[in-house]
Amino acid sequence: KQEVTQIPAALSVPEGENLVLNCSFTDSAIYNLQWFRQDPGKGLTSLLLIQSSQREQTSGRLNASLDKSSGRSTLYIAASQPGDSATYLCAVRRAYSGGGADGLTFGKGTHLIIQP
């Protein structure tokens, strides 16, 4: 069974800082890993998708890395802004050995607050 852990559970930093969110997963047989943000009471917004064959993806101030062999991913946010305040969720799609895939397995998220 795939398990996804996110550390830290909560983080509060001043505006302008660079920060790193961590995600680990127990089963390295994955199709992909996806990072999302969720604002209170809202749905999920996709930030970055990393295929299992990729090492990293970048979008604007966001950079996500993937080390499949060690079961780890990091989300790097550069020059943080108050608008970045949200819960950040990591999710992996596990591959079945005989083909096919499971649904997304999510971590519990990192609740991020950027202080103005």
Next chain:
Amino acid sequence: KAGVTQTPRYLIKTRGQQVTLSCSPISGHRSVSWYQQTPGQGLQFLFEYFSETQRNKGNFPGRFSGRQFSNSRSEMNVSTLELGDSALYLCASSLETGGYNTEAFFGQGTRLTVV
């Protein structure tokens, strides 16, 4: 291009009743998945449909069911509602023309409250 649309946004039901939630995927997307989000358990996978067939199922009781129509729109049904079914139900769609490795896009969710 319209995103994933879920209706209704909010719902209040009584214990023992049943409920049907609807999801319209992004145009052209063939895969629709459903997730339940609660404060205690976080986000949990319910089931996935692809071309009108259930492709995957999470670890939920048989009271939770779903279906997908030929236009890829999907519905999920929960029968004999329990207080613990109160949650945000999220739908996601993916293009998936050739495999399982495409990006999932989520709707705004349906907030179900069981009283």
